[in-house]
Structure formats: C-alpha cells, structure tokens
Amino acid sequence: MAAFYDPFMQSLEGDLLHHRQFLLNSAQGKILEVGAGTGVNFTLYPKHAEVYAIEPSKPMFKRAMKKIPPGSNIRIYNTSIEEVENIQEIPAAFDTIVSMLVLCTVKNLDTTIEIYKRLLRPGGLLLVLEHIHASNSLYGKFQTLINPIWRPFADGCNLTRRQDISLKTAGFIPANETYFRLGTDWYRAIMQLNEKKSHRLKSG
Numbered sequence: 001m002a003a004f005y006d007p008f009m010q011s012l013e014g015d016l017l018h019h020r021q022f023l024l025n026s027a028q029g030k031i032l033e034v035g036a037g038t039g040v041n042f043t044l045y046p047k048h049a050e051v052y053a054i055e056p057s058k059p060m061f062k063r064a065m066k067k068i069p070p071g072s073n074i075r076i077y078n079t080s081i082e083e084v085e086n087i088q089e090i091p092a093a094f095d096t097i098v099s100m101l102v103l104c105t106v107k108n109l110d111t112t113i114e115i116y117k118r119l120l121r122p123g124g125l126l127l128v129l130e131h132i133h134a135s136n137s138l139y140g141k142f143q144t145l146i147n148p149i150w151r152p153f154a155d156g157c158n159l160t161r162r163q164d165i166s167l168k169t170a171g172f173i174p175a176n177e178t179y180f181r182l183g184t185d186w187y188r189a190i191m192q193l194n195e196k197k198s199h200r201l202k203s204g
C-alpha cells in the first residue's frame, strides 16, 4: 500500500491540499500527527512547528521519514495511536492533534477518539479531515455494499463511518466545520473538547 499510496491519492490531493493547508495553518504548540502515512502534510506545517508524528506501518513510516524537511522540528515514530501513551519520548499531552484520513482506518473508532480526548490539553485543537459515509444516498448504499471488498484492498479503510457524528457524540465541538463532495462526502473541522460533556461521559 505504501508504494501505491501517493500515486493512488494523486488525483484527489490537488483538491485536498487547500483543506490540509487550511487546517494546518491552525496547528500550534506541541502537535501530534496521527497516522502520518507517507508524510504528505510535513511540508505544510508552519515553520518550526513542533510535530510528533506517528505511523504504525513500517513501509509508510520509512517513506514519511524521507519527507521530513531538513531543519524542521518534525520527528516521526513507528507506532500506533493505541501505543502512543507507552512511548516515553512522546509527550503525554498536546496542544493540537492532526487526524487526516486516519479515523476511517483505525481498528476501533470510539477507542481512538477516547485516546484523542486523553491526549488533548484543555482548550487544545483537533484538526480533522476525513471522508465519511455518504449516508442517505444511493452512493451511500453502494459504499455499504462494497465496503467488505474495499477494506482489505485499501489497508483497512472503511467507507461506512460517520467520524463527524462519532466525534461530536464523544464531546468534540466544531469551532469551524465544512462538508464537501470529492468523489464521496468529506468532513473538515477544527474541533475542541466540550469539557463539561467530556466529564459527564467519563463519570458515567
């Protein structure tokens, strides 16, 4: 997948670029980039941004390493979101979490969102760019139909998730959000944690 990822994404990346850049313009403080893939975001961060990128796939990780701009403050670790809290060199809390095209792929969406909540400092920003299920449309029904075939082919990527709804249900509120079409439905958002709701959920 790593070898095909950039060519496969090329036709979309022209349109995704300004969404990526819009979000990364808001990245501040200590930044965690989850599932950095081949490192497509690395040249888009503000100069001197303090980025801790994680990527569990070794081939993706190796490609991403090569994309780190010389002199930048970006480092990458070959680990997953589930393991990140066990890595000593990685901070325990972040001012920004970058989550682009990754919530479609993680094994457990709700568990990952809970980890985001633990890792994000109060007032911190979650920057989200995800393709989402085109619910309530014929295309959405098609996605549901082909998802079992698509998933293994596309390295675990799900076409049927509504990451926007899961994030909001978990207590993230969008300071800025937009829905757009690009082949399928997409969601871009700058989100913050609703501390009261997050506390209510934690205490059951």
Ligand SMILES: C[S@@+](CC[C@H](N)C(=O)[O-])C[C@H]1O[C@@H](n2cnc3c(N)ncnc32)[C@H](O)[C@@H]1O
Residues within 6 Å of the ligand: 034, 035, 036, 037, 038, 039, 040, 054, 055, 056, 057, 060, 079, 080, 081, 082, 100, 101, 102, 105, 106, 107, 157
């Ligand atoms: C579709 S790629 C997106 C790459 C990059 N974020 C981008 O915007 O192009 C999804 C990436 O998420 C990574 N990933 C999958 N499960 C993960 C996990 N549990 N923790 C962190 N990253 C994960 C995959 O290895 C893959 O590189």
